[in-house]
Amino acid sequence: MNTAVLMGGVRTLGRRGVGAPLLLVMMLAMMVVPLPPLALDLLFTFNIALSLIILLVVVYVLRPLDFAAFPTILLIATLLRLALNVASTRIVLLEGHTGSSAAGKVIESFGEFVIGGNYAVGLVVFSILVIINFVVVTKGAGRISEVTARFTLDALPGKQMAIDADLNSGLITQDEARSRRAEVAQEADFYGSMDGASKFVRGDAVAGIIILFINLIGGLAIGMAQHALAFSDAVRNYSLLTIGDGLVAQIPSLVLSTAAAIIITRVSTAQDMGAQVAQQLFENPKPLFVTAGVLGALGVIPGMPNLAFLTLASLFAFGAWYVSRRRAEAVAESIPEVLPEAPATELRDLSWDDVPPVDVIGLEVGYALIPLVDKDQGGQLMTRIKGVRKKLSQELGFLVPAVHIRDNLELNPNSYRISLLGVPAGEADVFPGLEMAIDPGNVYGTVEGREAKDPAFGLDAWWIEPGTKDHAQTLGYTVVDASTVIATHLSQILQSNAQQLLGHEEVQQLLDVLARNMPKLVENLVPDVVPLAVVVKVLQNLLREGVPIRDTRTIAETLAEYAPKSQDPGVLTAAVRTALGRLIVQHINGMAPELPVITLDPSLEQLLHQSMRSESGDGFAFEPGMAERFLRSLQTVAQQQEVKGEAAVLLVSPALRAGLANWLRHSIARLHVLSYQEVPDARQIKIVATLGDQHPGDGGGVPAT
Secondary structure, three states: OOOOHHHHHHHHHOOOOOOHHHHHHHHHHHHOOOOOOOHHHHHHHHHHHHHHHHHHHHHHHHHHHHOOOOHHHHHHHHHHHHHHHHHHHHHHHHHHHOOOOOOHHHHHHHHHHHOOOOHHHHHHHHHHHHHHHHHHHHOOOHHHHHHHHHHHHHHHHHHHHHHHHHHHOOOHHHHHHHHHHHHHHHHHHHHHHHHHHHHHHHHHHHHHHHHHHHHHHHHHHHHOOOOOOOHHHHHHHHHHHHHHHHHHHHHEEEEEHHHHHHHHOOOOOOOOOOHHHHHHOOOOOOHHHHHHHHHHHOOOOOOOOOHHHHHHHHHHHHHHHHHHHHHHHHHHHHOOOOOOOOOOOOOOOOOHHHHOOOOOOEEEOOHHHHHHHHHOOOHHHHHOOOOOOOOHHHHOOOOOOOOOEEEOOOOOOOOEEEEEEEEEEEEEEEOOOEEEEEEEOOOOOOOOOEEEEEOOOOOEEEOOHHHHHHHHHOOOOOEHHHHHHHHHHHHHHHHHHHHOOOOOHHHHHHHHHHHHHHHHHHHHHOOOOOHHHHHHHHHHHHHOOOOOOOOHHHHHHHHHHHHHOOOHHHHHHHHHHHEEEEHHHHHHHOOOOOEEEEOOOOOHHHHHHOOOOOOOOOEEEOOOHHHHHHHHHHHHHHHHHHOOOOOOOEEEEEHHHHHHHHHHHHOOEEEEEHHHHHHHOOOOOEEEEEEOOOOOOOOOOOOOO
């Protein structure tokens, strides 16, 4: 390795993300490739300079943990020093018989200048440095790192609760709370890393002692046995080289141990290390100026390697001047020519503007799903959600509110959460780089992938690689991407909870649209005939039972006809359902002229009439055993209808319809409860099962009571 290579390495250290890999390559080269004495001089000098820079950065940094890359830099510097020990040991043992300058001027100068030619003094000085480093600084720093890491982790829940308390009391905003939570977590990570990094420093001190004895004993043996040196000559050469090598290594080690002890006694905020190592080292010109001064002073001392010290001192001085000029130019550019007088800020009192409204529809995504909603990164989720809103608005009959999308760092990276009126309604995990293969129930084989569940309908599914999509489709799987999974889940939740999306404002807008074509109808309806709140309740009841409200004219005319007789939303809902009978049956059975239905035995229907808790039919006083048999029989028939590909429809008297619909809505999926009056005259009825009959038809039944 020549001087040009080293200078290139020093220059590239300032480039973003290049310094640390370059040092690692240098260390590997030093362990394998024999280095000339000049290269050793430069590398030992660079090692001393690097240690001084790290120490001064720790001292000058405004917030200690702004230097969050310190654990990694400490490891790299320790490995660099050990690699230099390997390189110098090779030269000492191979060329030590030629004289005290065999390993370069730095080792020779430290050996002669520090110990003054007295080997005993050199051993004592080296021992003192090792004791200071190993017993005092390293041991204390390791203990502080261990205790601080444990206390930081123990205090983590309390700090999180304090942040939540400040957020709930209005002292900080949601963004500030998110930033503080990340800072607390990063602080725990930093001190955990420092606890491990302190072990490297302690091991380095032990390695220095062992290397000293290896060089000394091995050198004497090689010098006398292989090179026929006299004992006095071997002692003089190898003792000076060994002690000089040990001092050159132990001084930077002591400096780094001191820096580690300083930084772990202060509280800091951890930051991303990967691309900021060089920036954190050389952003402040003060360490560079001071380091250049120290190296320059060492370079003018008689007997020291003037070329190496003065060269590096000049380089660091030029680097400090360049960084200072660049910072001054950046500050000058950021200051306007004329600074306007800043108006005096006054503290204002809280108002209702400080209370954020609740989102009607919210979608929170983990940070790994942000590319799905970013059009610049090819995300299709926004387009899919817009399509879902348009489709549901056309089907349901009112404008579905906008979906408020935000990122949530508290979620898992691949998780998303759907909320309605601020309350979570669904949550699942998706993987943007994979495709979901959904088993609809009739596949012809298996696929390899990560097992999962379709969040919209709970079907078995697997996350597969995009390259196997065609194969999965040939096996009968339905394959969709992550954006489609989220959009389908959102559509299912909105459709199942459509009544929660409709409020007074939406109903008023529906009436305003209707008033453009039929002003008299709307003018006489609200609020003269029926209050707006009752209209809202009726429309919500229809949506809860899966009835679209597109036909606002029929709904308004029915309310105008029946509202003078009753203001009960349940009664008005039944009247509107009867008026919308054709739409309801069309929605259930399409254009088929025949409607398959499940009926009740007259005796069972009479019993249900007698067990009604109120005239409105909002509940039944069932005998538990009978209720269980009734549900089991109805579930059996509904499953048989689903297997046939036909809708499961329970046809009952108008008085029982509302109560049975409320009772069975969450017990049997996809069951429609209709009254006799809701079936249009043009539709024929086909009875597929009669529940309660002693001899039921297709579906079986419960015993007649």
